[in-house]
Amino acid sequence: MQNLSDINQIKKILSKHGFSLSKSLGQNFIIDDSVCPRMAEEAVFNDNIGVIEIGPGIGVLTVELAKRAKKVVTIELDERLLPILNETLEDYDNIVLIHGDVLKINFQKIIEENLKGMQIVVCANLPYYITSPIIMKLLEKKLPIETIVVMVQAEAADRLCANVGTRKAGAVTVAVNFYATVKELFFVSKEAFMPSPKVDSKVIRLLIKKDPINIVKNEKDFFSMIKMGFSKRRKTILNSLISDKISKEKLEATLDELKISKTSRIEQLSMNELITIFNKLY
Numbered sequence: 551m552q553n554l555s556d557i558n559q560i561k562k563i564l565s566k567h568g569f570s571l572s573k574s575l576g577q578n579f580i581i582d583d584s585v586c587p588r589m590a591e592e593a594v595f596n597d598n599i600g601v602i603e604i605g606p607g608i609g610v611l612t613v614e615l616a617k618r619a620k621k622v623v624t625i626e627l628d629e630r631l632l633p634i635l636n637e638t639l640e641d642y643d644n645i646v647l648i649h650g651d652v653l654k655i656n657f658q659k660i661i662e663e664n665l666k667g668m669q670i671v672v673c674a675n676l677p678y679y680i681t682s683p684i685i686m687k688l689l690e691k692k693l694p695i696e697t698i699v700v701m702v703q704a705e706a707a708d709r710l711c712a713n714v715g716t717r718k719a720g721a722v723t724v725a726v727n728f729y730a731t732v733k734e735l736f737f738v739s740k741e742a743f744m745p746s747p748k749v750d751s752k753v754i755r756l757l758i759k760k761d762p763i764n765i766v767k768n769e770k771d772f773f774s775m776i777k778m779g780f781s782k783r784r785k786t787i788l789n790s791l792i793s794d795k796i797s798k799e800k801l802e803a804t805l806d807e808l809k810i811s812k813t814s815r816i817e818q819l820s821m822n823e824l825i826t827i828f829n830k831l832y
């Protein structure tokens with residue numbers, strides 16, 4: 551069996567297939583043999599787990615997941631990696647390899663066709679150029695996913711794990727905390743990748759909230775308001791939340807009614823305050 555985190559083996563496999571890494575697809579492959587087993591341990595927490603992996607690369611994390619999970623469905627966009635994966639994953643009969651773009655793929659269909667009756671976990675070393683769109687797609691589609699264990703750039707992890715109502719929070723923090731409970735699991739140095747990126751990474755876990763704890767009248771409009779507010783985060787909420795849908799007068803009256811200072815900034819408001827403002831305005 552090959553060691554897919556061994557840099558010499560990786561180079562050998564890639565050169566055998568005449569494969570050159572694509573920077574634009576975020577292809578930084580893991581070369582530290584402690585990282586993937588640790589991620590897989592976090593993701594597969596019982597014997598009825600079906601995993602969806604995004605971006606298997608040459609399959610280093612895929613095999614660790616397959617050793618532990620009931621089934622693994624792995625989605626890779628780069629067609630050139632398919633013959634490599636067919637070779638590196640050939641010893642496992644519980645892996646389904648899908649060629650596709652994670653942002654376009656129908657997760658509901660994948661789950662129904664491959665992972666019925668299992669507890670669904672998403673686990674991935676994410677392509678960093680689309681970290682937020684992937685996480686948002688997984689959360690907004692209300693899929694039957696229980697947990698997401700992903701590696702992201704350290705800075706993105708800090709934003710995702712920040713508390714709403716603090717300076718580190720952004721629009722994505724609000725969105726993620728709306729749907730899930732987020733926790734940082736462990737740090738991964740940039741030296742653990744080939745090629746080594748400019749920044750370090752972190753593995754985080756998102757536990758999806760089962761019941762709709764946070765209720766807004768219209769989720770799409772709520773997140774549009776949040777995005778707009780954070781794009782003007784240095785302004786007071788009175789100025790950052792005005793739009794063609796929300797007049798200054800209406801906003802002022804709502805803030806007065808809720809006893810929220812008109813000079814506060816969006817990053818200072820709690821989840822509860824943001825939701826209440828929205829529900830009053832719409």
Ligand code: SAM
Pocket residue numbers: 575576577578579580604605606607608609610611625626627628650651652653675676677678680
């Ligand atoms: N899992 C491997 C590892 O840990 O070494 C590779 C991770 S690498 C950071 C990201 C992977 O995502 C690459 O294999 C890349 O080709 C793939 N990828 C990039 N964009 C994608 C997309 N839109 N849909 C599916 N896979 C994608």
